[in-house]
Amino acid sequence: MTGEQGPGFSTLAVHAGAQPDPATGARATPIYQTTSFVFDDVDHAASLFGLQAFGNIYTRITNPTTAVLEERIAALEGGTAAVAAASGHAAQLLIFHTLLKPGDEFIASRKLYGGSINQFNHSFKSFGWDVVWADPDDIASFEAAVTPRTKAIFIESLANPGGVVTDIEAIAKVAKRAGVPLIVDNTLATPYLCRPFEHGADIVVHSMTKFLGGHGNSMGGAIVDGGNFDWSREGRYPMLSEPRPEYGGMVLHETFGNFAFAIAARVLGLRDLGPAISPMNAFLILTGIETLPLRMQRHSDNAMAVAEWLSGHDKVAWVSYAGLAGDRYHQLQQKYMPKGAGAVMTFGLKGGYDAGVSVVSNVELFSHLANIGDTRSLIIHPASTTHRQLADAQKIAAGAGPDVVRLSVGIEDAEDIIADLDQALAKTA
Numbered sequence: 001m002t003g004e005q006g007p008g009f010s011t012l013a014v015h016a017g018a019q020p021d022p023a024t025g026a027r028a029t030p031i032y033q034t035t036s037f038v039f040d041d042v043d044h045a046a047s048l049f050g051l052q053a054f055g056n057i058y059t060r061i062t063n064p065t066t067a068v069l070e071e072r073i074a075a076l077e078g079g080t081a082a083v084a085a086a087s088g089h090a091a092q093l094l095i096f097h098t099l100l101k102p103g104d105e106f107i108a109s110r111k112l113y114g115g116s117i118n119q120f121n122h123s124f125k126s127f128g129w130d131v132v133w134a135d136p137d138d139i140a141s142f143e144a145a146v147t148p149r150t151k152a153i154f155i156e157s158l159a160n161p162g163g164v165v166t167d168i169e170a171i172a173k174v175a176k177r178a179g180v181p182l183i184v185d186n187t188l189a190t191p192y193l194c195r196p197f198e199h200g201a202d203i204v205v206h207s208m209t210k211f212l213g214g215h216g217n218s219m220g221g222a223i224v225d226g227g228n229f230d231w232s233r234e235g236r237y238p239m240l241s242e243p244r245p246e247y248g249g250m251v252l253h254e255t256f257g258n259f260a261f262a263i264a265a266r267v268l269g270l271r272d273l274g275p276a277i278s279p280m281n282a283f284l285i286l287t288g289i290e291t292l293p294l295r296m297q298r299h300s301d302n303a304m305a306v307a308e309w310l311s312g313h314d315k316v317a318w319v320s321y322a323g324l325a326g327d328r329y330h331q332l333q334q335k336y337m338p339k340g341a342g343a344v345m346t347f348g349l350k351g352g353y354d355a356g357v358s359v360v361s362n363v364e365l366f367s368h369l370a371n372i373g374d375t376r377s378l379i380i381h382p383a384s385t386t387h388r389q390l391a392d393a394q395k396i397a398a399g400a401g402p403d404v405v406r407l408s409v410g411i412e413d414a415e416d417i418i419a420d421l422d423q424a425l426a427k428t429a
């Protein structure tokens with residue numbers, strides 16, 4: 001079944017983690033729609049609760065359907081283990097809960113998904129976890145932000161929405177010098193386009209809600225442990241390096257080695273914070289992942305065709321898409337995601353705010369909504385929706401100026417996608 005290097009990416013996307021169901025022979029992974037699992041006997045229960053044996057107790061912590069999804073994502077990213085969560089934001093919460101104590105800091109790229117900016121600026125601050133912002137186009141700004149309280153660095157490989165490609169290797173060097181893990185949100189690229197662990201990342205996080213699930217029908221998040229970070233030093237990450245009273249004084253990094261971070265996020269984070277994914281959503285996302293390589297290539301090829309067509313349109317002032325040869329991120333795209341630049345792009349309309357409203361009002365094939373990573377083509381005019389509460393200067397700083405339209409290009413026929421934009425632009429002054 002496998003080539004000399006082990007199974008290829010497309011084979012892993014279909015098979016990793018799965019086997020015919022041992023109880024029934026079912027070929028598709030069954031939806032284990034159960035909250036809890038019967039123990040063999042009292043000793044078995046004791047060994048599960050004490051982390052001496054792997055097995056299922058309760059779906060908040062593990063579930064067999066979810067376990068197949070976790071193994072598949074770990075395989076696709078090239079990590080040692082993964083933990084699924086109810087959403088991308090839940091996965092981020094589990095990561096920082098495992099790494100930070102009140103009073104600690106982390107450095108984050110300024111160019112992030114808007115929801116992450118809110119989560120870091122507001123909810124995380126109320127936990128005493130202080131974000132320090134840095135500029136992904138200026139690596140020195142990351143270096144300058146490091147203090148003795150810094151516990152992690154957080155970036156996106158391909159940033160939402162502007163098509164910003166981050167120089168992962170350069171920031172990984174900063175993280176290494178600071179002795180902190182580099183966390184990479186790989187949602188927009190997916191492991192099909194970009195593999196952050198090969199460039200020095202320590203932890204990968206996903207919103208599986210987007211391209212991994214891929215069909216716009218289920219929320220999910222994932223954490224992937226790269227297995228290379230040394231958690232043992234000087235009590236900097238106490239959840240991993242100090243004895244756990246509830247597990248008989250076990251030290252997680254000693255017992256679990258290169259997947260200790262994933263274990264901690266599960267047996268401390270999921271256990272106590274509780275944002276578990278439902279088995280039904282795990283099943284839907286797992287099914288979506290089977291076609292990830294096909295979909296991501298099609299998304300990228302369609303987006304490239306759309307970006308080139310928009311670049312030549314007389315009502316379009318600019319197009320931001322890293323796949324375009326003249327784009328400022330094109331060289332980084334060629335290095336980190338050579339198979340394609342993904343589905344998401346922004347473009348500016350010469351007609352400004354009113355033209356943006358007109359285009360989103362006149363599209364027919366595109367859906368006007370606030371999401372990305374669906375099979376369907378999606379469109380939004382941030383200035384009149386997600387960013388409408390901001391002042392104009394703030395909108396522009398966030399890449400959501402009055403003229404900006406964002407697309408998540410779907411997997412329909414490229415000619416139909418372009419024809420829809422063509423007729424909407426024709427109706428726009």
Ligand SMILES: *Cc1c(COP(=O)(O)O)cnc(C)c1O
Pocket residue numbers: 087088089090113115116156160185187188206207208209210219220221
């Ligand atoms: C959507 C998204 C998130 C948040 O994920 P949810 O599943 O919506 O909680 C985080 N990062 C990026 C890049 C996203 O696009």
